[in-house]
Amino acid sequence: MFLNELNYPVDRIKGIGTETLKDLKNLGILDIKSLLKHYPIRWEDRLTSSPISSGKSTGFVNTLVKVIEHSYIGFGSKKTLKVLVQDKTGYLSLICFGRNFLEKKLPIGEYFYIYGSNIQYKFSELQCSSFEFEKYIPDTEPKQFNKLLPIYKLSGKLTQHNLRKFIYSSLVLYGEHVTTELPRSILDKYNLIDKNRALEYIHFPMDHKILSIAKKTLIYEELFHLQLITGKKVINRDVKPKTKKQLSTKLQERLINKLPFDLTKDQKAAIEDIIRDLNSTKRMNRLVQGDVGSGKTLVALLSAIPIIESGGQVALMAPTELLAKQHSEKAYELLHSVGIRTAFISGNIKSSSRKILLTELEQGNIDLIIGTHALFTQDVIYKKLDLIIVDEQHRFGVKQRMSLKDKGDNPDILLMTATPIPRTLTLTLFGDLDVSTIKTMPVGRKPIETHLSRIGNEEKVYDFIFKELIKGRQVYFVYPLIEQSEKMNLKDAQSMYENLQKIFSSYKVALIHSKVSEEDKENSMNDFNSGKIDILVATSVVEVGVDVPNATVMVIEHAERFGLSALHQLRGRVGRGNHQSYCFLIYSNLLTDDGKKRLMTMKNTNDGFIISQEDLKLRGPGDIAGIKQSGFMQFSIANLVRDIDIIELAREDAFKLLKDDPGLLSQENSSLRELYSVAPPFSSNFITLG
Numbered sequence: 293m294f295l296n297e298l299n300y301p302v303d304r305i306k307g308i309g310t311e312t313l314k315d316l317k318n319l320g321i322l323d324i325k326s327l328l329k330h331y332p333i334r335w336e337d338r339l340t341s342s343p344i345s346s347g348k349s350t351g352f353v354n355t356l357v358k359v360i361e362h363s364y365i366g367f368g369s370k371k372t373l374k375v376l377v378q379d380k381t382g383y384l385s386l387i388c389f390g391r392n393f394l395e396k397k398l399p400i401g402e403y404f405y406i407y408g409s410n411i412q413y414k415f416s417e418l419q420c421s422s423f424e425f426e427k428y429i430p431d432t433e434p435k436q437f438n439k440l441l442p443i444y445k446l447s448g449k450l451t452q453h454n455l456r457k458f459i460y461s462s463l464v465l466y467g468e469h470v471t472t473e474l475p476r477s478i479l480d481k482y483n484l485i486d487k488n489r490a491l492e493y494i495h496f497p498m499d500h501k502i503l504s505i506a507k508k509t510l511i512y513e514e515l516f517h518l519q520l521i522t523g524k525k526v527i528n529r530d531v532k533p534k535t536k537k538q539l540s541t542k543l544q545e546r547l548i549n550k551l552p553f554d555l556t557k558d559q560k561a562a563i564e565d566i567i568r569d570l571n572s573t574k575r576m577n578r579l580v581q582g583d584v585g586s587g588k589t590l591v592a593l594l595s596a597i598p599i600i601e602s603g604g605q606v607a608l609m610a611p612t613e614l615l616a617k618q619h620s621e622k623a624y625e626l627l628h629s630v631g632i633r634t635a636f637i638s639g640n641i642k643s644s645s646r647k648i649l650l651t652e653l654e655q656g657n658i659d660l661i662i663g664t665h666a667l668f669t670q671d672v673i674y675k676k677l678d679l680i681i682v683d684e685q686h687r688f689g690v691k692q693r694m695s696l697k698d699k700g701d702n703p704d705i706l707l708m709t710a711t712p713i714p715r716t717l718t719l720t721l722f723g724d725l726d727v728s729t730i731k732t733m734p735v736g737r738k739p740i741e742t743h744l745s746r747i748g749n750e751e752k753v754y755d756f757i758f759k760e761l762i763k764g765r766q767v768y769f770v771y772p773l774i775e776q777s778e779k780m781n782l783k784d785a786q787s788m789y790e791n792l793q794k795i796f797s798s799y800k801v802a803l804i805h806s807k808v809s810e811e812d813k814e815n816s817m818n819d820f821n822s823g824k825i826d827i828l829v830a831t832s833v834v835e836v837g838v839d840v841p842n843a844t845v846m847v848i849e850h851a852e853r854f855g856l857s858a859l860h861q862l863r864g865r866v867g868r869g870n871h872q873s874y875c876f877l878i879y880s881n882l883l884t885d886d887g888k889k890r891l892m893t894m895k896n897t898n899d900g901f902i903i904s905q906e907d908l909k910l911r912g913p914g915d916i917a918g919i920k921q922s923g924f925m926q927f928s929i930a931n932l933v934r935d936i937d938i939i940e941l942a943r944e945d946a947f948k949l950l951k952d953d954p955g956l957l958s959q960e961n962s963s964l965r966e967l968y969s970v971a972p973p974f975s976s977n978f979i980t981l982g
C-alpha cells in the first residue's frame with residue numbers, strides 16, 4: 293500500500309513549517325504514511341449527548357446551550373468572566389479563568405455546543421472551568437462536535453487541532469493512493485473494510501460502530517503481516533534441511549548417572565525433546581521455559597554433550613558477564629571429567645590471551661564456549677558451530693542473536709527463559725518455536741516463605757537473619773540504587789554495605805553492583821559461592837542465574853520499586869538447595885496500587901507462571917521481560933494481550949495463505965506480492981525472533 297505519494301515528506305502538507313516538522317519528527321512522523329499511521333490514542337465522545345443536569349454526577353457535559361448572562365467574579369486585574377449558559381435541563385456557569393476575552397466570543401442569546409469536563413457543584417451552582425465550545429449554525433454540521441473527536445499523542449508545540457488538520461488534509465490529498473493489502477476473501481470473512489476507509493474512520497469516525505470496524509481492520513492487518521513474516525521464516529527454515537543424524541547419547545547418559553540427584557520428569561522430557569530435534573532434518577528452534585531454579589541450565593549443558601560427542605561445537609550466550617562466568621564454571625565442573633573442553637570468553641580478556649583462545653576455537657580445540665555477546669564479534673570464528681544456546685534470550689537484541697546464527701551452517705538453536713509467557717504470545721514473539729516446559733521442581737525444594745515488611749521494622753528482619761547466619765546460611769540484600777541519590781530518598785547498596793558491616797560485624801559482607809570491576813565482582817561471587825562471604829549486598833545484578841544453594845535469605849529493600857518479574861528472579865536466588873528459604877520484601881510508605889498488587893502477588897505465590905501472567909496484566913507485553921529493551925516489537929495499534937484471539941486467527945490465515953500460494957502469485961494476493969517485493973511492511977517496526 294504505502295508507496296509513491298505516501299512516501300512524500302510530511303511537509304508537503306500545507307501549514308507544516310520547520311518548527312512543526314521537528315515536533316512531528318519527535319513523534320516518528322516523517323512522511324505521509326507515518327502521519328496516517330499516527331493513530332489516535334483515544335476518541336472523545338462528543339456524539340453522545342450529556343446534558344447539564346447529568347454534569348453533577350458524571351463530571352462532564354456535551355450539550356447545546358444558550359448564553360444567558362455575563363458577570364464577573366473578583367476585582368481589578370484579577371476579575372474573571374463567568375458566562376451563564378442553559379440547556380433544556382438546567383443552568384451551568386462557565387468560569388473563564390484568564391479568558392475574559394470570551395465575553396465577545398460567547399454573546400448573550402446565541403447558541404453553542406459545549407464540551408466541558410470537571411463539572412463541580414460550588415457556591416450553589418454548577419460550575420465548569422475546563423470547556424471547549426463551537427458556535428451552533430443551523431443546518432450546518434459542526435466541526436468539533438457531534439462526533440467522536442480523535443485525541444493524539446502530541447509533541448512540542450503541536451496542538452490537537454493542528455494535527456487533526458494535517459491528518460485530514462493528508463487523507464483528502466493522498467487517501468486514494470492507499471491500497472488494500474489484505475486479500476478480499478479475508479476482508480469478507482471478518483467483515484473488514486478497505487484500508488483507505490479504515491484509515492479515514494480510525495481518525496474521523498462517524499460513530500462507535502464504524503470506529504470499531506476500522507480498528508478491527510487495522511489490528512487484524514498489522515497482526516496478519518506479523519504472521520506472514522513469521523510464516524515465511526518457517527518456510528525458509530524448512531527449505532534448508534539438516535542431514536538426519538543419530539547422535540550418540542552415551543556420554544550424556546554417563547554424566548547423568550554421575551549426578552548426585554535424579555533429573556526431574558520435566559528435565560528428562562526436555563532433554564528427550566532436544567535430542568529428537570537435534571537428530572531431525574529440521575533446524576531446532578526450541579525454547580526451554582521453566583521457573584527460576586528448576587534446572588534449565590543443567591538441561592542445556594547436558595543437551596550440548598551429544599553435539600560435542602559428534603564433533604560439533606556449542607556456544608552458550610548469557611546476558612551478563614557474571615552469569616556467563618558462573619555458567620562456565622558450572623560447565624567446567626560438570627563436563628571436564630568426560631574430556632569436554634570448555635572456555636569462557638569476555639570482552640575484557642587481554643588481547644594475547646584472546647588470540648590464543650580464538651585460534652583454539654577456530655581449530656576446533658574448544659567444544660563449548662560460553663560468554664556474553666562477545667561470542668559473536670567479528671573475529672570469533674568457529675570450526676563447526678552446530679548448537680547455539682541462548683540463556684534469558686529476551687535480554688538480547690535481535691541483531692545479536694542473528695549474528696550468532698551466521699557463525700555456523702544453519703545451527704540448531706536452544707533458547708532458555710525463566711520468564712514464561714503464554715503460548716500464543718511465545719509463538720508470536722518467536723515465530724515458529726517449539727516449547728519444552730519444566731514445571732516440576734527438583735525433589736526436596738521447599739517453597740520460599742515470603743514476608744512483607746514496612747520500612748522501619750528492619751530490626752526484626754535483622755534478628756531473623758542473625759539466626760540464619762548462626763546456622764551457617766548466607767544472605768542477600770538488594771537495593772534499587774548503587775549510590776546515594778540527591779533526587780531520590782532511597783536506601784542504596786553502597787551506604788547499606790557500610791551499615792550492614794557494622795550491624796553484622798562478626799560476619800563477612802561484600803558488595804557487588806554494575807560499577808564494581810569485573811575482577812572484584814568475580815572475586816566476591818567466588819567467595820560467596822565458597823561460603824567465605826556471608827552477606828552479599830547488591831543491586832539487581834544478582835537477578836539472573838546466580839546459584840548459591842546455601843543462601844537462604846533474600847532481603848529486597850524498597851521492593852515496591854522493582855517489577856514483578858525482577859522480584860521473582862531475585863527471590864529465586866534463594867531456595868535453591870534443601871534448606872527452608874525466606875524472602876523479605878521491605879516496602880516504603882508510598883505504595884501505589886500497582887505496587888501493592890505486585891507485593892501481594894509475591895506474597896501469595898511462588899509460581900513463576902502465575903507471576904508472569906500477573907506481570908502481563910499489570911504492565912502489558914511491551915514491558916515484559918525486557919521485550920521493549922530488545923526493541924523488536926512496536927505495534928501501531930495491535931496489543932498482544934488484548935488481541936490474543938485475533939493473533940490466532942491471523943496466524944491461521946497467514947499460514948494457510950502461504951501454504952496455498954507461497955509465491956503470492958495469485959491475483960488476490962497481488963497487493964501483498966507488490967508490497968513484499970519492495971520490503972516487508974512494518975519491517976522497521978517489528979522483527980520476529982527465531
Ligand SMILES: Nc1ncnc2c1ncn2[C@@H]1O[C@H](COP(=O)(O)OP(=O)(O)OP(=O)(O)O)[C@@H](O)[C@H]1O
Pocket residue numbers: 553554555556559582583584585586587588589590591710734735836837838839841864868
Ligand atoms: N533434578 C535436580 N535435582 C536436584 N538439584 C538440581 C536438579 N537439577 C538442577 N539442580 C540444581 O539446582 C540448581 C539450579 O539449577 P539450574 O541453575 O540449572 O536452574 P535454572 O533453572 O537454570 O535456574 P535460573 O533460572 O535461576 O537460572 C543448581 O544448583 C543445580 O545443580
